Amino acid sequence: MEHFDLAIAYTWEYDKDFVDMIEDYFQSYWLTTYLIKPDNVHDVINLLQNKKLHFNALLDRASDEDVSFIPIPQILKRRKCYIINPHHRVIQTVDKASMHQKLLENNFKLPKTYILPAFKQDFRLLINEEDLNSIGKPFIIKPSYYSGGGEGVIKNATSLEEIQNSRIQSPHEKFLVQEKIIPKKINGKRAWFRVFWAFDQVIPTYWNDQTHIYSTISKKEIVDKSLQQLLRITKRLAQISKLDYFSTEIALTEDHKFYLIDYINDQCDMRLKSLHNDGVPDKVVRKFIERMYYKVSSL
Known part of the structure; x- marks a missing residue:
């Protein structure tokens, strides 16, 4: 039986650069990776069923888009494979109507x-x-x-x-x-944030809700502009969702109230800013991959 540390299942063409970065990082630290794509998904299922292939962890960015991938996490969850963002947790968080009620009960500030x-x-x-x-x-x-x-x-x-x-x-x-929540401005930027939860770490970014353009936030700016609540809100969301990773949107108003806007997105768009104007800053993607590496290497 062949063993690999991380399998990555994906279908979206724009995930390729993100996946390439994952492979480069993991392999540079001697962890093995295996790609599952539409052209080999059926072969992989056959190998798994016949116990000729095993993964320590699975990053599944495919089965929500292509049903032919669904057997893979189903087989692996019985084989002591760590499923990143397992389906049974995802389905409890992606319905915004249900999440709204749960968040109200937990005293989040919502529109x-x-x-x-x-x-x-x-x-x-x-x-x-x-x-x-x-x-x-x-x-x-x-x-x-x-x-x-x-x-x-x-x-x-x-x-x-x-x-x-x-x-x-x-x-x-x-x-x-x-x-409709109107954000204040900080140094000329709309105080609208997309915050990533990445394997026990919070990574905040500015995200203009009108242009969809990201920019990074420094630790100094978080302190100077009293933005620590971004970290606290995201950690509380992680405790409720129990997901390995997600992104959330938070807006800050003139009276310094932090509103949770778009609650939990489990499949983050990880296109790189260096390649796409509205992509995620490359340093944020690298930090995400680094956090995932630490998780997988600890299994």
Whole structure:
């Protein structure tokens, strides 16, 4: 039986540079890696089933996009393989409507929100103009799933009609109708942050919610601008989710209140800023990989 320290399953073409960095880092420290892609997934499943192949850990960035990969984590979880972000934990966190309730119960600061059932479940629009006035206009319409990085989100909604149209277009989705949070500015930057939880370490970044452009934050700036709450909020999210890694969005207002905006995104877009204008700063990606290396090497 062949053994490898880390298997990486992926399908997205833009993951390649991230995966290459993982392999380079791990192999430079004598850990072995194995890539699982659409062109070899069936061969890998056969080798695993016949106990000719084993991995100490699996980074699965494929099975949520391609069902042909699903047998891999299913087999490996019975074989003492460490599954990074296992499915049973992910499904408890990706539904933003369910997470909203859990976070409220744990006293997180969240935008004022109305949660609407999926149109297929109840076609009635259980919200009125008085409700909209209570959260203010414009407001946010956000699907409960698949809104990482703003996908499917309407940021400047003003009418009940827009809410109902969103529900009709995605009839199986629950929707969150939320107060629009306006961030303050810090040194000319919008105080909107995407914070990464990476294997027991918090890595905060600025992330402009309008342009989707990242920039790094120094430890000195965290202290000087009193941004320590970014670290505390993210650590608390990690305790609740028990995920190995995720990203979250947090906005800071003029009255220095930290609002949790986009709760937990388990599959982080790790395109490199050196190659993509809206990519993650390379030093952040390297730190993420370094933290993953320490985790895998400790198994």
